[in-house]
Amino acid sequence: MSDSPSSWPDLATLRDRIDDIDRQLQVLINQRAECAQQVAQSKMAAEGDDTHFYRPEREAQVLRQIMERNQGPLSSEEIARLFREIMSSCLALERPIKVAYLGPEGTFTQQAALKHFGHGAISVPMTAIDEVFREVEAGAVDYGVVPVENSTEGVISHTLDSFMDSSLQICGEVVLRIHQHLMVGENSRPDKISTIYSHASSLAQCRKWLDAHYPHAERVAMPSNAEAARKVKGEWHSAAIAGDMAAELYGLTRLAEKIEDTPDNSTRFLIIGRQEVPPSGDDKTSLMVSMRNQPGALFEVLDPFHRHGVDMTRIESRPSHTGVWNYVFFIDFKGHTASSNVQQVLQDIGEKAADLKILGAYPRGVL
Numbered sequence: 001m002s003d004s005p006s007s008w009p010d011l012a013t014l015r016d017r018i019d020d021i022d023r024q025l026q027v028l029i030n031q032r033a034e035c036a037q038q039v040a041q042s043k044m045a046a047e048g049d050d051t052h053f054y055r056p057e058r059e060a061q062v063l064r065q066i067m068e069r070n071q072g073p074l075s076s077e078e079i080a081r082l083f084r085e086i087m088s089s090c091l092a093l094e095r096p097i098k099v100a101y102l103g104p105e106g107t108f109t110q111q112a113a114l115k116h117f118g119h120g121a122i123s124v125p126m127t128a129i130d131e132v133f134r135e136v137e138a139g140a141v142d143y144g145v146v147p148v149e150n151s152t153e154g155v156i157s158h159t160l161d162s163f164m165d166s167s168l169q170i171c172g173e174v175v176l177r178i179h180q181h182l183m184v185g186e187n188s189r190p191d192k193i194s195t196i197y198s199h200a201s202s203l204a205q206c207r208k209w210l211d212a213h214y215p216h217a218e219r220v221a222m223p224s225n226a227e228a229a230r231k232v233k234g235e236w237h238s239a240a241i242a243g244d245m246a247a248e249l250y251g252l253t254r255l256a257e258k259i260e261d262t263p264d265n266s267t268r269f270l271i272i273g274r275q276e277v278p279p280s281g282d283d284k285t286s287l288m289v290s291m292r293n294q295p296g297a298l299f300e301v302l303d304p305f306h307r308h309g310v311d312m313t314r315i316e317s318r319p320s321h322t323g324v325w326n327y328v329f330f331i332d333f334k335g336h337t338a339s340s341n342v343q344q345v346l347q348d349i350g351e352k353a354a355d356l357k358i359l360g361a362y363p364r365g366v367l
């Protein structure tokens, strides 16, 4: 017999079934929350004042397990997103976590913070990247979220430079697909757009689209996309390029969606904190290495990775703050500082480098 609508249970029966499942889910979610409360007690008994309630390695393991065992029909990403929120609420019961991000409200960095920590975290906007670092260092917030590289635009040098003078650790990473939309306020005249506001890097990410669709509009760089969205709210002749959060926050209408020139446009953000993270089973490590300016310096940094079979994922060089002729390399690689081949790499580089700083070993982004 074919599966026709007439052979399905009726709507009332299906809704009864959903009510019953919801009842069970609710009991189970609250049982999970009680467990998390007990975890908090046991952590405090063992660690006292230094207790870290947020455990990046455990969260990554929980989310990976959920994705691996998922059988659908919900996608692995979707089910992990739901559990992300459950864990976020459980952590908030243990202790509410404060997270500073590069603001204002509605930026992609806030979106990244919520994607990583879920909506149980209290997110606090900051006006600059170094302010995010300062707030975490001072203990005014627990963690910070800062952008570090965009697939189209490259590295965010402010973030790398901030690590030079900071003792903070990288505790995690999160990658966000960046979709840019052209948006206007309610009194706008879409056929009369003469000015388009956005952050310089978003304007650059949409350059070809703007050349094709608004060749005569003036492009004005703003401190952030969210700032741009706020500005156009009351202007009838201008539009902003920003993301979903900014459109919703300022009640703007999207004139065109996903206008970024490269379809896989994404930004990587780092979670910074004051704790070292144990291995999760799939980790990355970030280093900062200062080399004297002499022939073969780059080779001496790269060679140990090759010799010990460690997979480098990124290398950037920045001028050092201290010596005019010294360079600092920022390096990311797969693996955790607890593993022996990584320790051998660190030892070899340490013997040649003027300075070697481990910025953190942390779980590879899951969501």
Ligand SMILES: O=C(O)C(=O)C[C@]1(C(=O)O)C=C[C@@H](O)C=C1
Pocket (backbone or CB within 6 Å): 036, 039, 040, 053, 054, 055, 056, 058, 059, 062, 086, 087, 088, 090, 091, 094
């Ligand atoms: O396992 C822990 O350490 C917990 O605190 C529980 C839990 C969870 O809800 O699964 C909550 C917060 C942590 O960041 C990690 C996991």
